[in-house]
Amino acid sequence: xKRKVLSALALAMAVQSTWAQGIxxxxxxxxxxxxxxxxxxxxxxxTSTWPMSGxxxxxxxxxxxxxxxxxxxxxxxxxxxxxxxxxxxKAELFAESDQKNIPQNFGDHQKAQYQGALEFNAGxxxxxxxxxxxxxxxxxxxxxxxxxxxxxxxxxxxxxxWLIAGQIPSYWGPGHDGSLIRGDASRPVYGVTLQRADQxxxxxxxxxxxxxxxxxxxxxRLDDYKAVPDANLIGLRITAQPLPYLELGASRTFQIDGExxxxxxKAYWNAFIGKDNECSDQGCRGEKNASNQIAGFDGRLxxxxxxxxxxxxxxxxxxxxxxxxxxxxxxxxxGVDYSSAVKAMPYQLYAEWADTRTNGEAxxxxxxxxxxxxxxxxxxxxxxxAMGGDGQMVSVGGNIRIDPMNRVNGRVLFAKMSGVDSRPxxxxxxxxxxxxxxxxxxxxxxxxxxRPDLPLKLNGWVSDSDRQGxxxxxxxxxxxxxxxxxxxx
Numbered sequence: 001x002k003r004k005v006l007s008a009l010a011l012a013m014a015v016q017s018t019w020a021q022g023i024x025x026x027x028x029x030x031x032x033x034x035x036x037x038x039x040x041x042x043x044x045x046x047t048s049t050w051p052m053s054g055x056x057x058x059x060x061x062x063x064x065x066x067x068x069x070x071x072x073x074x075x076x077x078x079x080x081x082x083x084x085x086x087x088x089x090k091a092e093l094f095a096e097s098d099q100k101n102i103p104q105n106f107g108d109h110q111k112a113q114y115q116g117a118l119e120f121n122a123g124x125x126x127x128x129x130x131x132x133x134x135x136x137x138x139x140x141x142x143x144x145x146x147x148x149x150x151x152x153x154x155x156x157x158x159x160x161x162w163l164i165a166g167q168i169p170s171y172w173g174p175g176h177d178g179s180l181i182r183g184d185a186s187r188p189v190y191g192v193t194l195q196r197a198d199q200x201x202x203x204x205x206x207x208x209x210x211x212x213x214x215x216x217x218x219x220x221r222l223d224d225y226k227a228v229p230d231a232n233l234i235g236l237r238i239t240a241q242p243l244p245y246l247e248l249g250a251s252r253t254f255q256i257d258g259e260x261x262x263x264x265x266k267a268y269w270n271a272f273i274g275k276d277n278e279c280s281d282q283g284c285r286g287e288k289n290a291s292n293q294i295a296g297f298d299g300r301l302x303x304x305x306x307x308x309x310x311x312x313x314x315x316x317x318x319x320x321x322x323x324x325x326x327x328x329x330x331x332x333x334x335g336v337d338y339s340s341a342v343k344a345m346p347y348q349l350y351a352e353w354a355d356t357r358t359n360g361e362a363x364x365x366x367x368x369x370x371x372x373x374x375x376x377x378x379x380x381x382x383x384x385x386a387m388g389g390d391g392q393m394v395s396v397g398g399n400i401r402i403d404p405m406n407r408v409n410g411r412v413l414f415a416k417m418s419g420v421d422s423r424p425x426x427x428x429x430x431x432x433x434x435x436x437x438x439x440x441x442x443x444x445x446x447x448x449x450x451r452p453d454l455p456l457k458l459n460g461w462v463s464d465s466d467r468q469g470x471x472x473x474x475x476x477x478x479x480x481x482x483x484x485x486x487x488x489x
Contacts, residue, residue, distance in 0.1 A: 021085050021121065022128030022162060022197070023155050024052040026169045026184050028107035029407065029447070030081050032399055033074050036348050037064070039302060039310040039339035042071050046199065046239055046247055048300065049216050050171040050184075053162060054128075055197040056214075057082070070341035073401060084453035085121070087481035092117040096475030099140045102441040102463050103386035103393060103415055103432075104185045105177055109151065109169065110477070111187055112136035119151070128155040130166075141187050141379050141431075143223065150188050157197050164193040170218060172237045172251045173333070174300045174314035176350045177395045177411065178385040180331045181251045181296050181318045182235060185386035185432070186378045189233055191220020211241040222255070227374035231258035233383070234271075245305040249298045251318070253383075255372045256291035267291075292369035294318055294376065294384070295327045311338040318384070320358065320365055329365055331356045333385075347400035354385055354393045362390040362418035364426035373429070380431025388430035390418045397443075404452070410444040437467045455479055 024030070031050075034057070037043045045060035057078075066072050084090075094115040114137040122129045132151040153166025167188045173179035195216040202208050218235040225231045235253035242248070254271050257263040267290035274293075296318030303309040315334040319327020335352035358365040366389035367376035374380075375389070382388040397411025419436030420426055428434050441463035448456045455478070462472045 021082070022054050022123055022126075022157060023130070023153065023164060023168075024050075024054055024057060024082075024085065025151065026050045026107040026109070026171055027081065028105065028409070029399075030078065031106065032348055032409070033078050033081070034060075035312075035337065036074050036339040036346055037071070037078070039304055039312055039337070039348075040071055040074075041304045041310075042066055042075070044212070044241070044244060046212065046214060046241065048172070048174045048247065048249055048298065049195070049214055049237055049239055051164070051168060051193070053195065053197045053199075054082070055157075056199050059198055059200075068341070069344045070346045073344065073404065074346050076404065077401065080449075080452040084455070084479065084481065087453065088121055088483040089481070090119040090121070091480045091482055092119065092477065093480075094475065094477040096459075096473060098471070098473040099138075100443075100461055100473060100475075101432075101465070101468060101471065102413065102439055102443065102461065103177065105386075105411065105443070106171060106175075106184065108184070110475075111139060111141040111150075113138035113140065117151075126157045128157075129153070141381050143187060143379055160197045162193075162195050162197050164195075166190075168193070170216070170235075172216070172235075173249065173298050173316045174247075175316060175333050175335060175354065176337065176352050176397065177393070177413070178333065178352075178354050178387070180316050180333050180354070180356065180385050181253060181294050182237070183382065183384055183386055186381040186383055187223070189218075189220040189222060189378060189383075191218055191233070193218050209242060211243065213238070213240040215239075222378050224379060225258070225372075225374055228255075228258035228261055228372055231255050231261070231372060234268075245302040247300045247302075250296075251298070252293070252295040254291040254293040255369070255376070261371065262290045292372045292376065294320055296331075297327075298333075310340055311336065320367075329358045331358070331366055331385075345400055345402055347398060349396075349398035351396045352394070354387070354391075356385050356387055356389050356391045357418060358390075362420050364390065364420040364423035366390055368426050368429070375426075375429045377429060377431070380429065382430065382432065386432070387415060387417060388433055389426070390420060391433070392416045392418070405449045407447040407449075408445070409447075410442070413439070413441050413443070415439045415441075435467055437465055439466075440464045453481055 034047050043060040043064050117134045119132040155164040167190050169184035169188045172182035199212045199214045215238045222231045237251040239249040271291040298316035300314040303311045313336045320329040333354040337350035339348045356366050393415040395413040399409030401407045417433040417437045443461045445459040457477045460474045
């Protein structure tokens with residue numbers, strides 16, 4: 001036991017000493033491994049707000065307590081992932097046989113049928129730069145560009161605060177397959193993000209009860225938003241862990257400003273304080289009704305410290321409007337996940353339900369607005385849950401690491417996109433699912449690591465849609481570090 005703990009501490013110190021990437025972008029395998037370690041009681045870290053800070057991951061790993069070979073294996077997998085992201089120059093190639101017309105999962109940054117990318121990384125303790133050039137053919141999310149810089153950013157750290165400028169994905173919430181308020185199914189929004197580097201609790205006794213906490217503030221501009229050109233997206237999320245087994249989060253976003261809309265300081269202030277629902281004889285416009293707002297709360301309860309069961313239950317709700325100072329016209333998400341091992345093979349299972357209808361009814365309200373009539377979307381793809389509005393989805397999935405070089409993950413999902421008889425136009429703004437439909441799908445991925453920092457991903461899916469019929473396809477993707485380490489094995 002003592003040897004394993006010492007080995008884990010040495011591994012964590014190695015991660016901390018070699019880690020130079022200050023910002024960690026959305027990654028499904030890394031999130032799953034960190035959640036697995038959370039539920040095993042090895043570390044305590046929040047994984048509900050992305051991008052994450054490398055400082056916070058290093059802090060959590062430095063305090064890890066490893067007792068089993070499976071836990072050691074997952075710790076090593078985290079180190080391998082961080083080291084791979086730390087490559088100075090990296091190339092990525094991706095191709096799929098057909099476009100996958102099912103709700104996208106967390107961390108899926110491939111937005112075209114064929115894609116090649118070249119990435120340059122540099123950083124130190126207080127700064128971080130990623131320059132990523134993507135070349136695309138046959139885009140699934142059309143932005144009228146064959147080459148883009150999505151995934152690129154410039155970041156600096158001062159007084160434990162990261163300031164990030166660029167085009168990077170965000171994700172707010174505990175859900176495996178979606179977030180009701182800020183997901184990554186659309187292309188990233190150009191903007192500026194501010195968040196803490198290290199999530200330590202307040203030192204003062206008056207606030208220390210809040211526990212480890214984080215905030216993420218975002219301000220950006222929606223691209224090619226035709227209904228209101230130059231519209232902005234503003235958001236704020238705060239999370240806290242007042243108890244070792246409980247995390248709570250509150251999130252709020254609003255679309256504001258743009259051509260023909262008030263952009264004064266008063267309009268922004270009214271939106272910020274929630275004074276944004278007033279109408280007059282001339283209609284519901286102006287500085288007192290200047291934005292399209294969504295707000296919500298979420299939580300995760302980790303059962304390991306309470307019952308010594310490596311499982312969690314979580315939930316989220318978000319509202320399109322407010323009543324009595326709280327979100328109304330609500331959408332819901334709930335789930336449970338379990339992390340264990342069989343024959344030293346770590347695995348995680350989850351089941352999740354999401355409902356983006358309005359209080360359980362398809363009313364054409366969710367992710368829609370009377371002024372921002374392109375809705376809570378960018379290029380027609382949702383900024384919230386991957387289904388978009390007026391949908392229901394149940395998914396069951398998980399992953400297993402067979403050995404250090406092979407990992408399998410998959411999910412089965414059932415999704416229903418509801419039509420609205422009184423407002424048949426509202427589905428059309430959702431380019432992902434523009435018509436009422438029911439979808440059943442199986443989505444499987446095998447990741448084979450040619451080297452610890454060189455993953456080859458093979459994905460296959462089959463689906464059945466009421467509108468598109470039966471479909472099946474496959475994709476292949478590989479990440480290649482091109483710095484001196486490529487020749488050092």
